[in-house]
Amino acid sequence: xxxxxxxxxxxxxxxxxxxxxxxxxxxxxxxxxxxxxxxxxxxxxxxxxxxxxxxxxxxxxxxxxxxxxxxxxxxxxxxxxxxxxxxxxxxxxxxxxxxxxxxxxxxxxxxxxxxxxxxxxxxxxxxxxxxxxxxxxxxxxxxxxxxxxxxxxxxxxxxxxxxxxxxxxxxxxxxxxxxxxxxxxxxxxxxxxxxxxxxxxxxxxxxxxxxxxxxxxxxxxxxxxxxxxxxxxxxxxxxxxxxxxxxxxxxxxxxxxxxxxxxxxxxxxxxxxxxxxxxxxxxxxxxxxxxxxxxxxxxxxxxxxxxxxxxxxxxxxxxxxxxxxxxxxxxxxxxxxxxxxxxxxxxxxxxxxxx
Amino acid sequence: xxxxxxxxxxxxxxxxxxxxxxxxxxxxxxxxxxxxxxxxxxxxxxxxxxxxxxxxxxxxxxxxxxxxxxxxxxxxxxxxxxxxxxxxxxxxxxxxxxxxxxxxxxxxxxxxxxxxxxxxxxxxxxxxxxxxxxxxxxxxxxxxxxxxxxxxxxxxxxxxxxxxxxxxxxxxxxxxxxxxxxxxxxxxxxxxxxxxxxxxxxxxxxxxxxxxxxxxxxxxxxxxxxxxxxxxxxxxxxxxxxxxxxxxxxxxxxxxxxxxxxxxxxxxxxxxxxxxxxxxxxxxxxxxxxxxxxxxxxxxxxxxxxxxxxxxxxxxxxxxxxxxxxxxxxxxxxxxxxxxxxxxxxxxxxxxxxx
Numbered sequence: 053x054x055x056x057x058x059x060x061x062x063x064x065x066x067x068x069x070x071x072x073x074x075x076x077x078x079x080x081x082x083x084x085x086x087x088x089x090x091x092x093x094x095x096x097x098x099x100x101x102x103x104x105x106x107x108x109x110x111x112x113x114x115x116x117x118x119x120x121x122x123x124x125x126x127x128x129x130x131x132x133x134x135x136x137x138x139x140x141x142x143x144x145x146x147x148x149x150x151x152x153x154x155x156x157x158x159x160x161x162x163x164x165x166x167x168x169x170x171x172x173x174x175x176x177x178x179x180x181x182x183x184x185x186x187x188x189x190x191x192x193x194x195x196x197x198x199x200x201x202x203x204x205x206x207x208x209x210x211x212x213x214x215x216x217x218x219x220x221x222x223x224x225x226x227x228x229x230x231x232x233x234x235x236x237x238x239x240x241x242x243x244x245x246x247x248x249x250x251x252x253x254x255x256x257x258x259x260x261x262x263x264x265x266x267x268x269x270x271x272x273x274x275x276x277x278x279x280x281x282x283x284x285x286x287x288x289x290x291x292x293x294x295x296x297x298x299x300x301x302x303x304x305x306x307x308x309x310x311x312x313x314x315x316x317x318x319x320x321x322x323x324x325x326x327x328x329x330x331x332x333x334x335x336x337x338x339x340x341x342x343x344x345x346x347x348x349x350x351x352x353x354x355x356x357x358x359x360x361x362x363x364x365x366x367x368x369x370x371x372x373x374x375x376x377x378x379x380x381x382x383x384x385x386x387x388x389x390x391x392x393x394x395x396x397x398x399x400x401x402x403x404x405x406x407x
Numbered sequence: 408x409x410x411x412x413x414x415x416x417x418x419x420x421x422x423x424x425x426x427x428x429x430x431x432x433x434x435x436x437x438x439x440x441x442x443x444x445x446x447x448x449x450x451x452x453x454x455x456x457x458x459x460x461x462x463x464x465x466x467x468x469x470x471x472x473x474x475x476x477x478x479x480x481x482x483x484x485x486x487x488x489x490x491x492x493x494x495x496x497x498x499x500x501x502x503x504x505x506x507x508x509x510x511x512x513x514x515x516x517x518x519x520x521x522x523x524x525x526x527x528x529x530x531x532x533x534x535x536x537x538x539x540x541x542x543x544x545x546x547x548x549x550x551x552x553x554x555x556x557x558x559x560x561x562x563x564x565x566x567x568x569x570x571x572x573x574x575x576x577x578x579x580x581x582x583x584x585x586x587x588x589x590x591x592x593x594x595x596x597x598x599x600x601x602x603x604x605x606x607x608x609x610x611x612x613x614x615x616x617x618x619x620x621x622x623x624x625x626x627x628x629x630x631x632x633x634x635x636x637x638x639x640x641x642x643x644x645x646x647x648x649x650x651x652x653x654x655x656x657x658x659x660x661x662x663x664x665x666x667x668x669x670x671x672x673x674x675x676x677x678x679x680x681x682x683x684x685x686x687x688x689x690x691x692x693x694x695x696x697x698x699x700x701x702x703x704x705x706x707x708x709x710x711x712x713x714x715x716x717x718x719x720x721x722x723x724x725x726x727x728x729x730x731x732x733x734x735x736x737x738x739x740x741x742x743x744x745x746x747x748x749x750x751x752x753x754x755x756x757x758x759x760x761x762x
Contacts (some may be wrong), residue, residue, distance in 0.1 A: 119751060128747040140495045186504065215751050292642065354742045358756075359722070365720040365757045367714070375492035387709045393481040394713035395568050396474060401713075402720045 085117050089124040089317045095199060095226045097162075097196050104200060105215035106110060109232050129223040130350070132166075132230045133337050136244035138270070139254030144280045146188055147231055148254060154365060155230065155326035165191075165229045166198040170215050198227060212243045216357060219247060241270065249307040249346045250336050251276045255297070257282060257290035257317075274313050276332050283319040290317050297383040309345045311336065311364055379404045424608055430522045439471050444479040450581045452553060454640060462572035484578040485705070487521075488692050491599035493589045494609030498593075499635045500588055503609060503675035510548045510681035511584065520546075520584045521553040521577040524571050525599050552580060567598045571712060574602060596625065601708050604690050605630045610652070612637060612672075613646035624640060625661055627669050631687050638674040645672050664700045666691065687696070725760060734759050 091099030106114045132260060139146055150169055155162045167188070191197045200218060217230060222230050230387035234244050247249050278299060282290040296317045308311075313383055314332050318325030341347035383397040392400075458476055461469045464719045471534075492500055504522055511518045522543070553571060572588065577585050581669040589599050600606050608629035616730030632652060652670045661667075669687050673680030695701035725731065738752040747755070 119754075122748050122751060125747055126751070130745055155544040183518050216748070216750065318693075351639050351743050354749040355739060356749075358739065358742060361750050361753035362756060363718045366725055367718040367754055369757060369761055370721055384710060384713065387713060388706050390482055390485055393477050393571070394709040394711075395571065396477060396481070398716035398720055399714050401717060402724060406724055 077387045085120045085124070087222075089121055092125060092221060092225050093128060094123075094373060097195075097225075100221055102226045103221045104214075104218045108214045108222065114311070118217070122220065123225040126220055129220040131226075132219075132223045133250070133333075134219060134230045134232065134236070134248040135333065136232045136248035136251045137254065138234045138241050138244060138251065138254075143256050144320050145254055148278075148280055148318070149231060149233065150191055151186045151320040151323040152326055152329060153188075153197060153231075155323065155330065157191065157194055157196060157332070163229055164196045164198075164227045165231065166200070167225040167231045167233065168200050168215060168218050168222070169233045170211055170247075197285045198225075198365065204221050212247070212357065213361065215243070215247055222271075229296065241273065246356055249340065249349060250333060252333075254274045254277065254278050254280050255293070255294040256280060257286050271300060272306075275311065275336055276316070276329075277301075277313055278316040278318050278325070280318055280320055282317040282325070283322050308348075309341065309343065310338070311345070373405060375405060376401075438553065440475045440479070444476055446575060446578075447476075447480060447580050448483060452580075453548075455576055455580045456551065456555075458576045459569075459573045463569045473572065477575065480579040481575055484575040487574075487578045487582075487583050488605070488688075489574060489585045489586045489587065489603040490688065491587045491603035491606045492590070492609065493596050493599060493606065494635070495611070498609045498611050499675050500609055503635055503673070504586060504588065505543045505546055505635075506675040506683060507681055508543075508552060508586075510678065510685065512546065512549055512551060514685070518584055519551045519553075519582045520586065521555070521582040522586045522588065523555050523570060523573050523577070523600075524588045525566055531759065553580075555579065567602070567712065569600055569718065570598070582603040596628065598626045601711055603697060604695065604704060606686060607631045607688075609633050609635050610639050610648070611635060612648040626655060627661075630666065630691055631671070631684075632656075632668055633671040633673050633680070633684060635673055635675055637672040637680070638677050663703075664695070666694065666696065666700070729758060731756075 088099055088103055092103050093315060105123065106118050109115075109118070137149070139145055153167070156165060167286075188199060192199050217232055219232070230248075232239060232248050234243050246288070251273050253270060253276070253278060257279045279290050279293055279297075294315045294317055301313055301315070316328050317324055318329060326399050340349075371380075377400055383392070383401055386392045387397050389395055423514050443458055448456050458480075461473050461476065464470075464473070464667050492504070494500055495559055508522070511520060512553050519612060574585055574587070585603075587599050587603050589596060603689055606628050608625060608631070610632060612634045634648055634652070649670045656668055656670070671680055671683050671687060672682060692701070695704075726735075734756055738747070738756055741747045742749055742752050
């Protein structure tokens with residue numbers, strides 16, 4: 053029963069929809085989300101997919117379903133170690149994930165891994181030319197792995213919200229490792245660092261110039277740094293790059309947790325350095341749990357999303373006011389004539405609306 | 408007179424403050440911003456620096472000065488060709504700017520160039536480890552060049568707003584080429600693409616993997632693509648990379664302007680390809696002006712900033728309400744107990760505040 057209902061809700065799924073002969077309108081909706089939530093809690097992958105599809109959907113119906121699902125499942129979330137992965141395009145994030153997840157699956161019989169992707173570029177293009185779906189094939193076949201290539205965010209709150217909800221749903225479904233990979237460009241690092249417990253930054257051993265370019269922002273965000281592609285000719289370069297990175301890291305004092313981010317040398321291609329990665333991440337998680345950083349970080353993140361979503365909602369609700377449209381149009385006309393700056397115009401609109 | 412007033416306002420400037428013996432309170436403030444605005448309009452670099460410092464300041468006094476300055480100078484802005492520059496750290500953005508600006512200065516006697524930097528990472532770290540101030544030395548000495556290394560954004564509206572205001576001020580001061588360089592990581596590309604007429608993306612000729620990694624988001628944003636470091640051993644690679652990039656670009660249809668972004672091969676180090684760059688940018692500007700894209704793009708950008716700043720202002724003003732603090736605290740407590748998701752909590756707060 054629960055499975056069938058899940059399929060019914062999953063609009064992207066190919067099976068024919070299950071038609072309930074005892075259709076009861078609104079009650080039906082409640083039943084659907086209840087049984088879907090139940091199926092997610094039992095670790096049903098099809099139900100999990102369907103639930104994430106609902107979280108990503110922009111239809112008002114799905115929004116109601118999503119709220120009810122999230123209210124049910126949010127209290128069951130929080131059980132995974134959430135790891136964000138970032139690095140410039142070409143650094144080998146997908147190859148790394150494939151190698152590392154294989155290692156984890158082989159070494160930890162209890163590991164269940166979810167891989168999610170954050171792609172803010174999809175707000176422009178609704179997708180990437182070259183998806184990572186086709187990569188990560190070897191791990192994708194395991195029943196202990198769930199890969200969701202690209203969470204697009206059409207609804208209010210955007211990419212961040214649908215990714216947050218996807219993390220919650222994966223945790224409710226019993227996944228204990230969640231990787232959130234940044235895809236594309238733009239604000240992905242910021243979003244990912246505010247959704248995860250641990251931020252893993254992949255870099256390439258290269259010119260000193262490249263390392264200098266890693267600005268303080270990302271160095272402060274990174275909890276673990278790995279130099280990927282440390283193979284073949286690059287081995288010597290790698291050593292030097294690692295020393296330089298460690299030097300740069302020493303300039304940063306992390307008062308909040310006193311964690312010293314390790315710099316690892318790995319090769320995802322040859323699957324070397326995976327054990328060191330495992331122990332670095334494990335050490336971070338254990339220290340973070342013992343000292344309460346992870347809990348503290350999650351608290352701060354939730355506060356952040358709470359506040360940032362309020363901004364978006366306020367805009368949505370206030371713009372439904374009658375005076376809004378008229379004032380806003382007249383100010384936009386002044387803006388386009390170059391009479392007033394957009395920032396000044398927004399202040400004037402506020403003065404009228406909230407008068 | 409105008410210079411002295413400018414110096415008085417510029418808090419970062421080392422000269423002793425000028426004390427007006429005829430202090431007249433509020434009238435004085437008005438005089439100050441008026442004479443500062445006048446000095447900016449006359450192209451006075453010290454005044455321009457002082458005005459940008461005011462735009463970046465977080466003090467309430469400076470905010471009032473800034474509004475009055477912007478209201479005065481905004482109608483005088485819009486005269487420059489605004490070029491955004493992006494690319495991964497290490498691609499050589501500063502070296503390129505140095506080589507290209509030297510070329511422009513030598514070939515266009517009327518060129519006056521401003522170089523601004525957008526650094527969203529400063530919202531975390533209030534600055535980068537390695538500023539670009541010390542680079543670009545050769546062009547920095549010219550009186551026709553104005554370099555402002557890092558616009559930090561402490562005030563509401565943040566980096567975007569202070570950069571927008573810096574662009575306006577530079578235009579009011581008569582600069583006709585404005586480069587806005589992305590520094591650091593995070594949302595800089597998005598911000599820069601929404602502040603400029605033309606988006607120049609610098610890439611490195613390298614592995615195909617690296618090129619594949621350039622996702623559709625940035626390809627759609629880019630108006631001109633340049634492969635930098637096409638020198639020495641990389642010449643062959645460069646040719647191949649250019650062909651691949653051109654192939655990827657053909658998958659994108661730009662319905663709004665039908666512009667086909669060119670892929671250039673340059674070497675900032677050897678100052679080769681600068682003429683091609685000049686002609687590519689010039690072609691973009693002429694087509695854009697003839698067909699009205701640039702105007703249209705600026706209109707859309709201003710609309711975007713108008714709307715996004717409204718969100719921030721709404722938040723600021725509503726949070727001053729009495730019920731806000733109590734409700735917000737109680738919801739935050741529920742969030743931290745894991746009872747409710749931050750997104751759901753924000754909806755509940757809205758329901759209470761706007762009831």
